[in-house]
Amino acid sequence: MKKDKMDFDDTETADDLNKAFVDEFGDLSDDEIDELYQNTFGKTAQ
């Protein structure tokens, strides 16, 4: 369940971002993340 956030909430940490990713996609390998990135953005990172 999404916790209450302020309208412009800047409490987000690196751990929060990592947890959000794992919650949605699971614990993916680097190759799987690369494939997901490629499918989402249609290119490799620059």
Next chain:
Amino acid sequence: MADYKQLREAIDKKLSTDPEFRTIVKRINGGRATFIDTERYAQITARAVSRELSAEVLDLSDREGITTQILRDSYEDINSTCARVQRAMDEKAGIHIRPQQEDFPTERVQQFTHSLVDPTVEDSVIKRRARAGSDTIVKSAHDDFIRKNATFRNDAGLTCYIIREGSNCCEWCSSVAGKYKFGTQPDDIFRRHDNCDCTIIYDGQVLRGQLNLDGVTRNTTWQQIGDVPAEYEPTSFTQEQAKELERSNLQRFRGVNSLSSKPGKSDSALANMDFINSSAYADKFKGKYANSDVENAVVSACRQIIKNRNGTFYEEAFFIDANTGKTISYIKGKQKNGIEMSDKLKKRLTKSPDNSIIMVHNHPNSSPFSTEDYSTSAKYSSLYETIACGHNGDVYSFRNTFGTQGATTNFGSEAVREYHIAYQKHKRDNTDFVARHKSWDSVSENRGFDYEKR
């Protein structure tokens, strides 16, 4: 089914309501513009075209024909605008050379429009191609003008310099950035990758004397002006070198102005007030707004907030009228690292005209935007811009985020989902804040809104 007229009107409306675009047009009409302005003119035009085309491409009655006409309109408009600016500059310098205009790149555009009717790919790929391809072609109108005229004027006897300024988009662009005497520039100085926002202009106002018959020496009847050496040499750092440089630069603040002994204060939220109050900081906002009143109001808001919250993790926000610079609302955050808007303010944001309000707030730890910053910005069409000013002097800007979130997912919106994906990719080779910055770059390009780190 959408036709040419509808698409044309949508693009024109986008441009006519963009305050920065209007400012540039005023400068062009007043004869005060430079190629920095025309480059920006081309970039804003490219974004408007690419966004609207991507939104409508699947519904166009004649996808190839309408796209070609739209691109031709933009190409000719940018060429003629550059020519106007060139003539105004030449008149001031007493130079009488007719600006050269490049031909419309018919073959390239044909290849592009043909890719939009490819039956073997999904609709999402067509939309992405429409956005990226049209953006690059429209921007190339400016590059083509620059290349053609730099070559022509160099041959006519003017000393020309090609100047490429990077926009921090990638290492390759940083490596070719610089000022080059014409003829010494890298072969691929005009090359761009998708979504490249580097500025490429030329400086060709200096007469160096007519070429003599030997083809080598020049007539000294005209006043000789010495060659100006290239002044810009970009320096590239590895991550380790950058961290060490940052550590040694920050070392001079430790113990000199420590706030950690004061209740509620923290060194990690310490602001670099010398820089914040400098003209270099104000330059980050120059030319970005409808007029100087708005520009000054935004700069003052950043300075005031950072001064008020220097050394603390509390935030404040100004909501500023994007046309007049007047303050509409001012909030002090009651909890650390965030701002909560009243229902009255939210109602005002909902009812105000599109693109009429600028929101300015501080980030005490100087981080890039959070996902909540984006989500809130994207809710209100009245928000022309959301700014986060870091206590270290970094400034982050969102524009045109309204309506770009996409569908709601179990964990937020599609845009936030994309941000999380991009972050996992970028964090591997970058620090946390750089990864967040690059992730917003990726998402803004993919979803069609404007993001900038100044």
